[in-house]
Amino acid sequence: MAAGRKPRFCVLKADGTNCEVETAFGLSLAGAKAEIVPMNLLRWGEVRLARFDGLVVPGGFSYGDDVASGKVLAVELLSRLSADLADFASAGKPVLGICNGFQVLIRTGLLPFGEMGRPSAALVTNTSGRYECRWVRLSIEGEAPIVDGLPSHIDLAAAHGEGRFTADEQTLARIESEGLVALRYVDAQDNPTADYPANPNGSEKAIAGVTDPTGRILGLMPHPERFIAPFQHPAWHSGLHADPPHGLSLLRSVVALA
Numbered sequence: 001m002a003a004g005r006k007p008r009f010c011v012l013k014a015d016g017t018n019c020e021v022e023t024a025f026g027l028s029l030a031g032a033k034a035e036i037v038p039m040n041l042l043r044w045g046e047v048r049l050a051r052f053d054g055l056v057v058p059g060g061f062s063y064g065d066d067v068a069s070g071k072v073l074a075v076e077l078l079s080r081l082s083a084d085l086a087d088f089a090s091a092g093k094p095v096l097g098i099c100n101g102f103q104v105l106i107r108t109g110l111l112p113f114g115e116m117g118r119p120s121a122a123l124v125t126n127t128s129g130r131y132e133c134r135w136v137r138l139s140i141e142g143e144a145p146i147v148d149g150l151p152s153h154i155d156l157a158a159a160h161g162e163g164r165f166t167a168d169e170q171t172l173a174r175i176e177s178e179g180l181v182a183l184r185y186v187d188a189q190d191n192p193t194a195d196y197p198a199n200p201n202g203s204e205k206a207i208a209g210v211t212d213p214t215g216r217i218l219g220l221m222p223h224p225e226r227f228i229a230p231f232q233h234p235a236w237h238s239g240l241h242a243d244p245p246h247g248l249s250l251l252r253s254v255v256a257l258a
Contacts, residue, residue: 006033007053007258012101014039014073018060019225023098026225027056030251032258039073042081049084053258054094057101059159059223069123069162070103077108078117086116094146094257095217099160102209102219111219112180114212121167121175121210123221127202131161134200135234136222138208139186142179144215147253153190154183154246155233156222158208163201163221165208172205183209183220216257224250 009032011024024034032054041047049055063072077085089095089110097105102123105111109118126132136158140150167175175181184192184206185199192206193199199206201221209220227247230236242249 006031007255008032008051009034009054009056009255009258010049010052011036011056011058012039012042013037013058014062014076016061016064017058017100019058019098019223020060023056023058023225026228026248026251027255029228029248030255032255039076042084043076049081049088052093054254055088055096056254057095057097057104058225059099059101062100062104065100065162070100070107074104074107077104082116085110089114089212089217092214092216094254096146096254097219098223098225099163099221102221103162105217105219110217111212112175112210114214114217120171121165123162124164124166125162126160126164126200128196128200131159132163132197132200133157133159134197136198136200136208137186137188137190138183138222139190139192141181141184142211142215144182144211144218145257146211146216146218147182147250149253150249151242151246153186154250155227155242156224156247157226158200158222160201160221163203165203165205165210167204175207175210176205178213180210180213181205181207182211182218183207183222218254223247
């Protein structure tokens, strides 16, 4: 990339996506030039994914989460943009999936093993049986480049009804052995937990986010774009919030890879 040029990030938008504006704004604060790109423009070839330095699939309810959360958009990506997406990932460009975007990346197979068209995990209905909207504390796991430099523990806001990470025992063991867990839900003592509400969805192994084997593709359920300013934290008035805000730090880490 030319010195001084801001990396260009595609913020993908589909019908039902509802976090694209704040995600693009957060990326701009993190040093990127973010562009909201409707899926139709990529499908029709009017915009090419290759022109971007990074990709973010933001939160929301793409295509109403019909059939299952993120599934329709995942099928569309695999059927219409599979080669472009594979080339993008092979080039080592950073990819971030937030909440619904995480669900999409899991269903494409890009996460956790980088095997497109072969999904091996799922994000299913919260064990509480309802939509959960709350702040969560997370530990940063492993040494993936996309989370490099983040503090050992961060606070982010979570908001989802289908965020419980699950897979069969063999797959979970492989995820652990290959160091693909990037974030875990932790309790007040910073220990990984299965207990509600610190683990708001009942995710197995307290998994809140995973990377692919390159460490340059990340999916997570909590929303970094919802903590990019100090006043967004519930304890901002008491001075107990992070500086810089943890969500902004995470987005900066993603942008730094582009």
